[in-house]
Structure formats: structure tokens, C-alpha cells
Amino acid sequence: MIDRRLQKLLFSKSISHYNVSEEACEQLQVHGLNAFERRQVEEPHYFDLPPLRGSNIKQHFDSIAADLSKPYLELIGLLKSLPEIPMKWQMIPGWTAYVNGSFFKVDAPLEDVLVFDTEVLVTESCAPVIAVAASTNAWYLWVSPRLLSITKPMKSVSMADLVSFYSNHAHFSHPKCVIGHFVSYDRARIMEEYLTEPTGMRFVDTMSLHICVSGLTSTQRNLKLASDKHLYNNKLWKDFVAEHNSRKGSSDAESLDWIKDASLNSLLDVFKLYCQKEPYQNKDLRSTFEKGTRKDVIDDFQNLVTYCAYDVQMTFETFQNLWKLYIERFPHPATFYGLLEMGNMYLPINTSWIDFQERANKTYDNLNNSQRMLLQKLAEDALNRHNGSDRSYQKDPWLWDLDWSKPKRPANKSESAQVLANLPKWYRDLIPKPIKDHYKSGPSLITAQMNIAPKLLRLCWKGLPLHYDNTLKWGTLIPGRVPKPVGDPHYYIQKVVDDFPKRQIRTSFVVTKTAAAGSEELIFPFxxxxxxxxxxxxxxxxxLGPKSAFESRVEPDPRDGLLLDELRRSVEVMPLDLDVVKRIIGSIKEITGDHSNNQVKIMKTSRPIYENLGELQVMGGLFWQNKDRYESGNKSKWVPPGQRKKLRRTSTDTVNPEIPTCWFCPLPNEAGTGMPVGSPLSKPFQVHITAGRLHSASSDAEGGLDNTADQILRDRIRASFWQSYSKRVMTQMYVFMEKDMLPSSVQATLEEALSNGNIKRYGAIIPQVIAAGTISRRAVEPLWLTASNAEAERLGSEIKAMVQAPPGFCLVGADVDSQEMWIASLIGDSVVGFQGGTPYGWMTLEGSKAKGTDLHTKTANLIGIKRSEAKVLNYARLYGSGLEFTKHLLSKFQSNLRPEEASMKAETLMRATKGQRVPVQTSKGKLDMKYMWKDGTESYVFNALEAIARSPEPRTPVLGAQITRALTPQAVKDDASLSLFLPSRINWVVQSSAVDYLHCILVIMAWLIQKYNLRARLCISIHDEVRYLCDQRCADQVALALQPWLSLLTEHTLAKVKRQRSC
Structure with a gap:
């Protein structure tokens, strides 16, 4: 709640009464929300705030943002031109200045604004070997002492190996501006950046500026690559042009004008875009830094330094042209200062960082070794169980299709020859070559990635053994097919049941499997x-209550009873025990009740009825809820068996080997229904392992197998994070500081630790962040900004806990609850002029999880999913995803969900949330070619978002940031109704507004830190959260600084929004 005195101070007015909006209350009531429900209201809190500059919060904010950015804008204004590149460079350690044809040594560059680039010998270390800087007055070359050293190369980096930019420590707070392309890479090689106390140096990244001005979406990036390489037969390109032209009715050239106003992000591409000329240097020289040695650099020193200098020259020329565009499109000083702050992140670490990596690597190796040993044991057990003359493997549902062939008995009587002659081929393939020298090591080549691993683990999908089809890959077999012709002795036998002769499918039969080496006949253990x-x-x-599902089926069809009769007939001919057959048939009769097929007119069907038995078994009760259940996604067209493998169905005919008694049901694939799965032990299946959908079969006869398989599955999950992130962790550049560079509180702790025999060092990681790495201007970094939260069962996921404040300091942070949803609700509420005046705004503001009135619970209850899954759907929709992606997510959440069922749920969700898209009528009653959303809980929000996204010059509401040139209406030639790029632009409105909010946080925090002389600096920002490193003595002040003003500024800028007492 906001106290009236604060309200007047911040908004220049105080409102004590709000009129009830009947229209808003009606809208809420329509969607089951009660605006008049009584609730407890706390008394407003009042606290003193610093005097505002101006009459309200916005004027105050504009003023402080201008003050903070002023020193750096002035420095940029001084950078008019660069001198000519020197003809010759001196190989002198440290900095050398080059002015008017002469050179002299300096401690650091003399000017305060510089264009900068470093080069690293990748094979030796991540420390710089040379660095080049340029100002309006001079060129500077820095040569690493390491380059001229005769010592062996070291991977570790010390402070002495880094570039220095300040000649006098007393001037560390003096503002400096360093410009570079992907400049955070170069920043990580500057000595002063690792000091605990922040400096006045800030970094301007031309890559970030370019992405803000002319960045591409991921789809556009791929299309741009295809265009640049003239890959016009590329499927992505052809599909895009076909769809775009079908919507627009325009030619290729007209439709793809955005390609000319955008480029990829490398310096060469950006230089060509903004300078309209070819790059100066030959990039082949770069291979020396990537693969060469110090001697190679010394031998070609002049060319390599000039190569680096040309990078500086191109960066400068690019910046000169790009800066004008950036300032025009992002006029608010807070946007620029926020970008500077985002490029100034700092992660304090200590020796725990090294210990963490060593522990994680050791545990990961142990897990891998344990997995290998367990798999070896399973392979040995399978060999011992089935390697006899009785061929018992032919009765194993997992091992029957392995290659059990053995080599001919050798004339050689050696021990190795005799042993190998008794080993099947699948086992011999797991022994290192040459086999005769390593046979005693056993199947030591086995890994969890091999196709044999799921078979040895006896993996099941929802109770059915996994099956590998050479063409369709991994899935399960669904019995119910009847081999043709009926009575074929290859598949049928005659039996006498209850004194009557009966035709029954054999318990096992021959199938053929084809491979590159030829075909082989196998016995399928049916x-x-x-x-x-x-x-x-x-x-x-x-x-699962199928009777009720059958009785309440959608659009009852005469074929429904026929299908269950087909199921009964297929069960009757299966080689099952008699009591099992009777039990299953009894269940079928219970479902159909007194239904008699004699009363059903046999109709001509588009495909044989029994062909749907596979779909019925896979879907269970959900099968009856699909009105198109007999079409299988293929309308009324019947497809011959030989072509069915091309269909995206939940069940299809087996292919290789072809098993005439079963259909094949593929394992779920994130890429789409029916797409092949290469390995059921890959990362996407870890969620299914955790949920118990993918599991090991029980087997009392082979006691201990369950535990072994489950242990391997658990180990796979535990190792998954480190498997994905270990390389990124190991390549992080970190530097420990010398004792005299540390704050006094840390030095005292070091002395105490040394006296107790403990050695601890303190340093930092400079995260190599692209401050604006996406078109929405969100920061991008491959480790710290992408790693998920810590989980006890995922090795290494506690990585963020390794960022540890040194003694005397602490980390203070805050995040914004449902940030993007809150911003979107404000944008929607601004239309009606009252916060919480729309259903979406009310649920964001007042919704209760306990009462089921919050956004996520309402969505979950609407379509019968988990609240956590509803949260994903709600954010995806807000980011611009449509019906197809909603269906994809639903299918991912519920693996047994049929595509038609997913479509039905997705349509229900979209109607209830976004509403219906209706044409807008003019005042004269004529239809305008514009559309709006109506009757949904989010209709106001999406109408407001689309109004911004479709405007001639889309800008964020708060700081007026403009959309990338590649998505402007002029570039993509939008019309008013449909747009292939509209989801990307809606996404941009929401996420770019969230970035505005982040920049506001950074500006206000920087001003408060400066005003109150707080010993604090930005540590990291991860989307909607910020963390500051500060002196413990001012931790409370820093925490308080994060609280006031921030949301108030956003709400004040959306001028029609009136702040309620309840917020």
C-alpha cells in the first residue's frame, strides 16, 4: 500500500476515493472473478525518501538517468576520428604509445575514451598475448610479458598477465569509456576489472548496439544464412517464402526487404552492413591465435598486430555509423546507462570454485565408471543366462533381436581363440580391438548411448518392453494385428479349446530383419x-474407467462397437492363457454392455476397422473423446501399408523387422508426433524417467536387475547437468588477486587463515555477457544466465552458490514476481484506465492460488493440467506463441495425449484466454480490415500489445525503445490482419518492456549508491532478478534501495493507470 503522503510526493497528487467501474466489474464477473470480495487491508507504510528532482517520479528519474550517463556520453562525443595505423610495431612488454610516427612507453593509455581489442593464444591460455587500443590522438599496443618469456606456458592466469588501463590507483573512480565488439571478452582481460572495488570504467559493445538496432530473430537468422549462401533450395527458405507469399500475395524481393537492413553479429558482417564496404584484413591470420604458439606470434608479429589493429579500425568505423542510429532509436539516457551497467557484472569467487570443479569432475567420472561397470555386469549376466545351446534368448522380449551368431570353431587351440568362438557377435562388438588381446577385459566399450543399453536394462514405456525398429527407431509394440492370410501356418496353429477346434497365433514365429550386411531371420517371442x-x-x-469414457464418447459412431468386437476377436486368437482371455473379453463386454452388432448396419469405412486397434490401445479412454478417431490424422484417405511409415501417427505398422501381429508406437519426441527417437536415455527422457513412464521391468528370476537398472537411470539424471555444462564451467576465465590488491577486511582474514594452516584465495570471474544479446535486449551468456536452479539430484547444479562474497562483504538481491505478466497486465489495464480493471489485471493483482483465482490455477483447472504446466503455457502465450505451439507443449506435458485431443484442449484454452478474433467495424457499420480479440480473460492485454506491435513505429511504453529494423512494418511489409512476424513483435513488446524495467532498477540503484556513498556494485542480473555485492555494514541500506520507486515509475508512465489503495 502507498501512504497518501508518498502518493502525493511521487505522483504530484493524492486521491482518496475511486469510483467503481461497472463495466470492469461486469467483465470480471463474466470470467468468474468477484471484485467485491472482502479482504484484509494493511495500513499503509510511510518512510522518508530522498527529495525528488522535479514534480513527480518520472521527472526525477529522467534527471538522474541523464546525470549518470552524461560522463560517458561526453567521452563518446570526443571520439571523432582515429590516426593512421602505425607502419611498424615494437615488441616491447607492456603499453607502447604511437603518436605522429614516434613511439614511447606508457603505464596505460592516456585518453579516457578508447576503441579496444585483445588477442589470445587459445592453445596456451586465456590470457591476452597482445592488445591494441586507439584514441583520437594515438594508437597503443600492449604486449604480454608471457609472449617474450622463456618459461613454459601456463593455463592459469594471474593479475600480472592482464592489461592495465589505470596508471594511478588513486584515480580508479575516474570515468573511462572502452568501445569494442563483444567487448566483455576484452573486459575479462583487463586487470582493474577483477578488483573488488569498482572502477569508473564502462564498456560499450558494438555487438549489443547492433542487435538493438538491426538484430534478427532466430528464424530470420537462419533465413539470412541461407540467403547469404544462396541456399534457395533450403527447406526453411522455401517454406518461409511459400507461406509468406501465400499470406501477402507479394513477390520474393518485396517480401524479404528486411534482409538488406540486417546482418549476423560478427564484426565482419556488422562492418559490411553499416559501412557498406568490404573488411580490411584477411581473417586467415586468425588461425595463428587459434592454433599457433608464442613462437608463431613472434615470427609474424607485425602482421598479427596489424590484424588486431584493423579490428579496432573496423570497430571504430562501425561504431561511428551505428551510434547515430542507436541514439535515435533509444533516446532515453536510462537505456544507455542500463546497457553500461549490464556490461559491468562481477562474480566474486574463492578457492571453493576450484574445489567445486574438482569434486564435480570426480563425481561425474565415478558416475560414468559406475554406469559402465553396471552395464558390463548386465551384459555379462545376459551372456551367462542365454549363451547355452537351448537358445533361451529367443524367449526374451528385449534380447531376441540381438546378433547371437558365433564364429566358426578355429583350428587354433589357443585360449583366446577358444573363448572368442563361444561369444556372440553383439558381445564381441563390445570388446576393444584387437579382441584377442582384450577379451579378458570384457564388454568394456559399452556406454549408455548404445542401442544395446536399453535392452540390457529391460526398459519399458508405461509397462511395455521397448522395441528398436531399424527404420522407426525406439518405441513399443502394440499387439492386435491379425497376420494375413488368416490360417497361414507360418503364424497360426490349430488348437482344441472347450472341445472345439480353434485357430490361434503361434507363441513365436520367424521375422526378417534387414541391415547393411544383409538380412537375417529371427524368432519373435510373441x-x-x-x-x-x-x-x-x-x-x-x-x-481407468473406460466404460464411462465409452458411454460419454464424442459423436457416437456405429464403428465404435465394431472396433471393440475386433479387439475381442484379436484377443481370442492370441496365445494367452485361457483365464486371461476370458478376463479381457469380460472387460470388453462390460464396456459395451448389451450392445449387439447385429443391429448395426455395416457401413463402408475409409480404412479397415481393425487398423484403429493400435490407436485405441495407445490412447485408452481418450480415444473416444476424438470425433475424428477413425481418420488418424489422414482424413478419409486410406494409405497402403507400405507407405504408412511416413504418417505422423501414434501407432503404425512395424517396418524392420516387420512383425505382422503388432503395430509400432514410437516414443514421444519433442520434435513432433511420430518423429523417430534415437535414444530413450537421452536428456529429453529424463523427465519421463523421473515420472516413472520410462522404467525397468520387474524380473524376479534375475534378482537385482531392477535395482541395477534403476541405479543407472538415477545416475543418468544426476549427471545430466554436469554433462551439459561442464565444458562451459571449465572454460570460465577466473583470476585470483594478490594479497595487497584485496580489501583490508579480506587481508585480515587471510592472515588469520594462514596462521591456522588454511590457504584460501579470493578473486573474481568477469562473465562474458552480451549486454543486449537478443532483439528484446535481454543479456545473453552461456553459463550464468542459462543455468537452472540448484537441485539436490543434479550434479553441479549448485554452481550459482559458488559465487561467494569475500569476508566483510555480502550479496543482496531481489527479483520481481511474475515480472512480464505484471507489465502486460498494466499495459492491458491502461486501456480501461484502472489497475486491476481487466480480468488479466485482476488475476495478476488479486488472484489467489488458494482460492483458485490466480492466472496459473485458472488455466490448470480449465484444461486439466498441472499448475506448473499451466505457468509455462501462460508465459508462452504472452511471448507470442499461438495454437500450434500450445498443442506442442500440451503433447509434451501429457505423452499419451492424442494430437486431436491436444488440439481440442489448445482451442479451449485460446478461446478462454485470448478470446475470439473478430473484425472491427467502423462507425458506419462497415468492416475495417483490422481485427481485435474479444470475450477472453486476456483480450484487453493482447489488443493493447498488438496495437503497439502493429504501430508504424513500435516502441516500449516506458523508455520509448524502438524495435529492431528487421521487424519494423516497413521492413517486413505487414498488413493489418495477418503477420508471420507478429508473434515475434508481441514477444518484443513484453520482454523489451521487462528490459526497460531492469534498466530502471540499475539506474536508480546506481544513483542511490552514489548519493549515499554505499560500498556496493552490481554482481549479476538474470532476467527478472538482480544481485549486488556490498559491504556488510550497508547491506540493509542496499536492500532498502531495491524497494521503492521501481514499479511506480512504470505505472506512472502508463498515464491512464490509477494506483489503487490495494496495491
């Missing part, structure tokens, strides 16, 4: 597979 199937089918038919 009866053994059915032992798992009978438990699954009974659970689906009896345990």
Missing part, C-alpha cells in the same frame, strides 16, 4: 511379449 501386454491392456480397459 507369447512372452504378451505377458507384459496383458497387464497393460487390462489396466487401460479396467483400471
Amino acid at each position: 507369447k512372452e511379449y504378451l505377458q507384459y501386454w496383458e497387464k497393460v491392456i487390462e489396466k487401460r480397459l479396467c483400471g
